Amino acid sequence: MKEQLEKIEQLAKQELSSCDDIKALENLKIKFLGKKGELTAILKQMGKLTAEERPVIGQLANKVREDIENAVSERVSALKSELAAKKMKEETLDVTLPGKTPEIGRLHPLTVVMNEVKEIFLGMGFEVVDGPEVETDHYCFEALNMPKHHPARDTQDTFYINENVLLRTQTSSVQIRTMENRKPPIRIISPGRVYRSDAIDATHSPIFHQIEGLVIDKGVTLADLYGTLELLMKKLYGNDAKIRLRPHHFPYTEPSAEVDLACFNCGGKGCSMCKGEGYVELLGSGMVHPKVLEGCGIDPEVYSGFAFGIGLERITMGRFNINDMRMLYENDVRFLNQF
Ligand code: DAH
Numbered sequence: 001m002k003e004q005l006e007k008i009e010q011l012a013k014q015e016l017s018s019c020d021d022i023k024a025l026e027n028l029k030i031k032f033l034g035k036k037g038e039l040t041a042i043l044k045q046m047g048k049l050t051a052e053e054r055p056v057i058g059q060l061a062n063k064v065r066e067d068i069e070n071a072v073s074e075r076v077s078a079l080k081s082e083l084a085a086k087k088m089k090e091e092t093l094d095v096t097l098p099g100k101t102p103e104i105g106r107l108h109p110l111t112v113v114m115n116e117v118k119e120i121f122l123g124m125g126f127e128v129v130d131g132p133e134v135e136t137d138h139y140c141f142e143a144l145n146m147p148k149h150h151p152a153r154d155t156q157d158t159f160y161i162n163e164n165v166l167l168r169t170q171t172s173s174v175q176i177r178t179m180e181n182r183k184p185p186i187r188i189i190s191p192g193r194v195y196r197s198d199a200i201d202a203t204h205s206p207i208f209h210q211i212e213g214l215v216i217d218k219g220v221t222l223a224d225l226y227g228t229l230e231l232l233m234k235k236l237y238g239n240d241a242k243i244r245l246r247p248h249h250f251p252y253t254e255p256s257a258e259v260d261l262a263c264f265n266c267g268g269k270g271c272s273m274c275k276g277e278g279y280v281e282l283l284g285s286g287m288v289h290p291k292v293l294e295g296c297g298i299d300p301e302v303y304s305g306f307a308f309g310i311g312l313e314r315i316t317m318g319r320f321n322i323n324d325m326r327m328l329y330e331n332d333v334r335f336l337n338q339f
Contacts, residue, residue, distance in 0.1 A: 001042065001049070001057050008038050009064045016071055022079055029072050033065060109339045110209060110328055113236075113316040114191055117211055120235045121189045124228065126213070129188045131174035133195070137164050139173040144252040145291050152251050157197035159206075167195035171212035172252060175288075175307055178214060179296035184303050185217040191312065202324045209312035216288065216298060216305030222255070225285055225306035229259055233282075236319060237261070242268060244279060253286020253307060261318070280318070283310040 012032045019025050032038050043061055046054060107115070118128055131139075137148075146152050156169035174190035191211040198204040215224065226245060233241040242262035250256040261282045263274035270278040285308035290300035313325050320339070322328065327335050 001045070001053075002060060004042055005039075005057070005060050005064050008032060008042070009067055012068045013071055016075055019075065020079065022076060025072055025076055025079070029068070032068055039065060039068075106336060106339055108328075108336065109316050109320055109322070110312055112339060113319055114209070114211070114312055116236060117232070117310075117312075117315075118189070118191065120232055121213070124187075124231070126187045126189050129174060129178060129190050131168075131171065131177050131190055131192060133168055133193055134161065135166060135168040135173050137166065139176045140166060140168050140170065143176040143292065143295050144172055145289055145295075146251045150251060159195050159197055169196050170194055170309060171210040172307070172309055174212050175214045175252075176292075176296060179216065179293070179298055184298060184305070185215075186305070187215050187217075189213045200326060202326065205313070205325055205329065208325075211310045211312055213308045213310075214288070214305065215307075216293070216303050218303060220287075220304045220306060222257075222287060222306070225257075225287070225308065228306075229283075229285065229308065233261060236315065237264070240264075240267075243282070245285075248284065248286075250284055250286055252289050252292050254289045256284070256286035259283045259285055259308070282314065282318075283308055285309070 012028070015028055016025070019028055030037060034040070039061065046057065049057060122128070140158075141147075141150070141153060158169050159167040161167070171190050171192050171194060174188075174192075178186060178188055178190075189211055190213075191209065193207055194210050195207055198206050200206065213228075215228070222245075226243075230241075230243050233243050244260050244262070245257040246260055248256045248258040259282050260279035262268040262279055263271060263277070265271050265273040266278060268278040270276040274280055285306065288305045288307050293300045293303060293305070313328060316322065316328065317325065
């Protein structure tokens with residue numbers, strides 16, 4: 001029996017040394033010391049021993065139990081500190097590593113140019129006003145001298161919400177809202193989104209931006225329009241920027257003009273970049289039609305004024321040499337990072 005006990009101790013210690021997780025150690029303890037364990041099985045045979053043998057074997061059995069228990073708990077605590085050290089190592093913070101610099105956002109090129117245009121006009125004493133994108137037929141067309149069935153409506157494919165309500169096709173609607181609500185002198189610009197049912201391509205989008213301008217006062221002439229727009233273009237594109245006014249037709253201006261910018265490449269002579277034209281079309285403008293002034297309660301005998309509408313995408317593309325409008329909407333960071 002003595003040998004059996006010594007064997008158990010030896011076996012337990014052997015198995016213990018190859019145990020490297022806590023669950024396995026618990027199982028090992030049960031295996032040797034549990035109710036159905038090997039040591040208990042031996043102790044059950046104590047009855048067969050003589051009265052002299054019993055205390056000797058009893059003492060030995062207790063010692064074996066204690067030894068195994070101690071060995072197991074030593075191993076458990078050794079394993080626990082090994083695990084803790086490992087975890088600690090994994091979680092160590094290396095303060096010498098370079099940090100992650102947060103990426104800094106940038107303004108979208110359309111916002112950059114929009115801000116520049118606003119600054120230029122604020123410098124000339126203009127005010128920036130806002131108008132609704134969902135508009136009524138009255139403000140978008142009717143009051144701009146474009147009654148129902150006027151052919152000029154066909155050039156602006158309109159998204160209608162119902163017969164009378166629509167997504168504005170032009171910021172010119174804000175001219176009417178302003179003139180109906182204020183007395184001259186008026187000097188405003190109104191930047192904002194406009195909508196037209198156009199297919200997307202390199203120069204078209206169903207949603208784009210315009211900046212409307214309106215000046216009403218006594219004695220305002222076409223020369224004021226020219227001077228204002230020329231200054232705008234020189235500030236945006238540099239002092240060499242050259243513009244020209246080309247006769248056109250808009251129902252809400254008389255006379256009307258389209259404004260072209262001399263091609264940067266050839267200075268107006270005509271080259272492959274401007275397709276031989278020498279100039280690129282920039283915006284629509286004119287002297288506010290007397291009928292429009294009258295409709296807004298402004299006496300055309302006393303006051304006159306000019307108005308213009310600039311496509312923000314077009315001047316942004318010119319400013320940064322962007323040749324496809326879709327780039328402005330796709331939000332590709334490789335593109336946006338360049339501004
Ligand atoms: N509304 C015109 C357009 O969308 C642009 C325009 C032309 C605005 C003449 C004006 C103007 O204020 O007087 O093409």
